[in-house]
Amino acid sequence: MTQDDGSGKPRFLSFTMPRTLVFGDKAPAFLPRKNQSMTGETFDEIIQAGTDGVLVDLQGHAVYYSQYLDHTFVTFVRRNGLTDPDTARHFNPKEPWPIGAKELKVSWKIVNPGEDTSGFFTTKAQIARLTYDANGHIVADPSHPRAVTLALVGFHVAGVVKGHPEMIWATFEHKDNAPDVPHQGLSPNTIVSQRNWTFYRAGTPYRACNVNAAGNLTLNEETQTLSPVTEVCRVYAEGTDPGSTDPKDVKNRKAIRELNRSVHGQLKDVWANYFEVGAIWFKDGPKLAPDESLATDDLLTGSLKLSNSTIETFTQTQSTMNNCFRCHNTVQQFPPRAGLVALPGLDLNISHAFVNIFFWSQEKKKELPAAPKK
Structure with a gap:
C-alpha cells in the first residue's frame, strides 16, 4: 500500500475516502479525525x-486524520447498495466483509516552515481551518480550507484475510514519534526520555505525558495554533505489557521485532523510518457474529494492549478502550441525533467507516444539517 502508484505517491492515497461514497467529490480531503463513539455517533470534529x-x-498544531477504503471494500459497498440506509439495515447480519477488503486510518502532522522532513513521507493538502462555533467549541470549518504540507506520523491498517472476517488490525508509527515508557521502577516523576521526539520534549516526567486537555484548549485563530501542547509517550511497546512473562506475550514481542528487522532490511526509502507497533486478531478463526461487544480479550490474540500514540494517545491505559476491538465490534449502533434510525447489529459494523456511511447517508437522504459538533 505504500508502493509508488506511478505518480510518486503511495498507493493508499488513491483509495476511496469514506465520505466520498456518500457526498462525492465535495467531501474534504483532510479533516481532523472525528470520533466513533461507543454509541454509534458519527465522527465528531x-x-x-x-x-x-x-x-x-x-x-501547537492539531494532528489531522484521514481514512481510506480499498477497491475490494468499495466494490462490496456499491454492489450491495450499502450507501442506502434501508438496504444496509436489512442486510444479512451474518455476512462479513469479503476477503481482501481493507481500510486505513492515517495521522498527519502539519509541517512548519524550515522543518526537516527528510525522514518522513510528506504531501501537500487542503485542510479545514479551526475556529470557535457559537457555543465556544473548537471545530473544523471545511468551507474555509488552507493549504499545508503534512507529514505522515502514523497509520492503522485493517484487512480481511481467509479465516478472519473480524479483520487483522495492525498499527504503524514513525520511529521518532514518541519514547516508550520505561516500566521498571516507573513512578509519576520518572523521566521517560532524555532526548527530544516529534511529540515529546526531553526531560518530561511520566505524569505530564498523554494528558487530555479537553475542555481546556484555547485556539489562536490567526496562527491556527492550540494550547496546551500534548507530551506523548508510548505506554505499551509492541502493544503488550513489557513486564509480562506470559509465553504468548514473549512470542508476540519477538515476532514483531523480527518482522520489523526483516522489513527494514528491504526498504531503502522513507518508509524504512516507520515500524509496526503490533497487530491484533481473533485467535480461533472465524468467530465473528452479530451483536458482539468484544468487551473482553477472550477471543483475541496478538498485541492485546495495542494503541497508536498518535491516534489513541489518551486511551492507552483505559481497560475499556486499550485495543482496537474495544471500539470495533458488531453491536447495534445508535443514531447521533433525532430523525435518524439505528443500525442493527451486523458483522459489517466491525468497520467504523461503514457505520459512518450509514448515518451520513441518512443525513444526506433527509437533507438534514450535519450532526451538532461536540
Whole structure:
C-alpha cells in the first residue's frame, strides 16, 4: 500500500475516502479525525477515538486524520447498495466483509516552515481551518480550507484475510514519534526520555505525558495554533505489557521485532523510518457474529494492549478502550441525533467507516444539517 502508484505517491492515497461514497467529490480531503463513539455517533470534529481529546503537537498544531477504503471494500459497498440506509439495515447480519477488503486510518502532522522532513513521507493538502462555533467549541470549518504540507506520523491498517472476517488490525508509527515508557521502577516523576521526539520534549516526567486537555484548549485563530501542547509517550511497546512473562506475550514481542528487522532490511526509502507497533486478531478463526461487544480479550490474540500514540494517545491505559476491538465490534449502533434510525447489529459494523456511511447517508437522504459538533 505504500508502493509508488506511478505518480510518486503511495498507493493508499488513491483509495476511496469514506465520505466520498456518500457526498462525492465535495467531501474534504483532510479533516481532523472525528470520533466513533461507543454509541454509534458519527465522527465528531478534531477529537480522538473515545475521548474529547485533541492531539496537539509541540508547535501547537492539531494532528489531522484521514481514512481510506480499498477497491475490494468499495466494490462490496456499491454492489450491495450499502450507501442506502434501508438496504444496509436489512442486510444479512451474518455476512462479513469479503476477503481482501481493507481500510486505513492515517495521522498527519502539519509541517512548519524550515522543518526537516527528510525522514518522513510528506504531501501537500487542503485542510479545514479551526475556529470557535457559537457555543465556544473548537471545530473544523471545511468551507474555509488552507493549504499545508503534512507529514505522515502514523497509520492503522485493517484487512480481511481467509479465516478472519473480524479483520487483522495492525498499527504503524514513525520511529521518532514518541519514547516508550520505561516500566521498571516507573513512578509519576520518572523521566521517560532524555532526548527530544516529534511529540515529546526531553526531560518530561511520566505524569505530564498523554494528558487530555479537553475542555481546556484555547485556539489562536490567526496562527491556527492550540494550547496546551500534548507530551506523548508510548505506554505499551509492541502493544503488550513489557513486564509480562506470559509465553504468548514473549512470542508476540519477538515476532514483531523480527518482522520489523526483516522489513527494514528491504526498504531503502522513507518508509524504512516507520515500524509496526503490533497487530491484533481473533485467535480461533472465524468467530465473528452479530451483536458482539468484544468487551473482553477472550477471543483475541496478538498485541492485546495495542494503541497508536498518535491516534489513541489518551486511551492507552483505559481497560475499556486499550485495543482496537474495544471500539470495533458488531453491536447495534445508535443514531447521533433525532430523525435518524439505528443500525442493527451486523458483522459489517466491525468497520467504523461503514457505520459512518450509514448515518451520513441518512443525513444526506433527509437533507438534514450535519450532526451538532461536540
